[in-house]
Amino acid sequence: MTMSEEIIIKDIIVGESEDYMINVGPQHPSTHGVLRLEVCLQGETVKYLIPHIGYIHRGIEKMCEFDTYSQIIHLTDRMDYLSAHMNNEAVCLMVENALQVEVPERVKYIRTILDELNRLASHQLWWAAFGMDLGALTTFFYGLRDREKILDIFEESFGSRLLHSFNYPGGLMHDVHPNFQKRTKEFLSYFRKKLPEYNQLLTDNVIFHQRSKGIGYMSKETAIAYGVTGPSGRGSGFSCDVRKYAPYSAYPVVKFEEKLRTEGDTFARYLVRMDEMVESMNIIEQLVDNIPEGDFTAKMRPVLKLPAGEYFQRVETARGELAIYLVSDGNKTPYRMKFRSPNFSNLFVLNKITAGGKIADLVAVSGSLDLVIPDIDR
């Protein structure tokens, strides 16, 4: 255990019971953000844990009630900042569906490519941090080195690397950079060579197997009952890919597989993400040479007012299903906007799958859920 500096022994109950409580977080590096886990231990065994959240609650849902739809885009970046493009797209798709705007084919293709590039960048960072959580420091350098290449592509086209706000209701803010296709293809040929290194370093590593196999078991029934979506749910065999079941943008025209595993342990969730990286590259390859010419946006009114009613839009982010539930009263601001964020549901399964395991495995299991805390707190 190297966590001793970060873990504060809160309370030692003296007497007959040998249980004691420790706090992991809110400043612990393995929680990847301000999340506090109150862990009840019996020796080294976790009896139960209680997540405490809200440290970075900004009231995004309340702020949305005062903002126009084009302003809301900029708030959604700040939820799951590693899936910023997908979050933006969810709002755009909802507004476009509500106003019955048909966006140009070019926009659909570019959006889908960017979705998958964003997913790749997110999975690379997850891989980098997951290895580091388990003590393999090299993964962090490998992952960030390759992620940088994607961020450079983003920077060239949008001017920003992390929080893009590049989608806009009706299309895109502006057209992509002329180098976009060339650099994306360069990246794909580069990363296809680098991915085997990832596998050599971690996937085929015996020490890593011993740290990740057979721990944090989640059955398919548990995944469904707790609403665990994304790669975490698919590692348990829960088929939940929104790209398959409610396809949007250019997903109907591409061929891809939903990667499923049935083992349900930490290693299965790891493998699903590794497979998804290959699948993302396959999707981009199908699209990048065929981006149709045309406008980068449909004609939109300067002030967007959605017809009164209720709307529900789902997209697949890098961590699972993001759903937006919107109630409009016909004004330019929403009456009520709810973000069903994937990490919120994914977090609360942690007690179920770590109880009974060892405290040393807690970091591996929570790392395999790939939590982004601002998405939980919103």
Next chain:
Amino acid sequence: MQREELTDFLKTHFPGSVVREDAQYPELTVAAGDLTQTAAELKNNGDLAFDYLICLTAVDYKDKFTVVYHLESTLHRHLLVLKTEVPDRENPSVDTVSRLWPTADPHEREVYDLFGIRFNGHGNLQRLFLEEGYGFPLRKDFSDETRVLTLS
């Protein structure tokens, strides 16, 4: 089940409830007293099998609260919106569904935190994001003194 089949099935199975067909997904509105029974039927009936609770939230319509459940069946892949209305603003409460769908546990806590709607039978109904005594910010009558600029 196809959409028409589903709405017909709901109409015959839940005669006391309101089924709306013209919305994005079929909508079923039940009285707050029938919620537990209806939810259990939706989940356990093999033809419906709504086992995945996507989203649970509430809306403040000023004269009433509406608690909204988005349900999907992973077996049949159909979606349903279940709603129940809570007219009491002073002491709003609904029965919990967290025993049917464990994911409802944190979602109901969130609704309690932001709307002040109590969920009867919920084992751990505490504030989630905010501290005790903060008020319920997603209610329409919540006044936030820190918001100086308004969009108008």
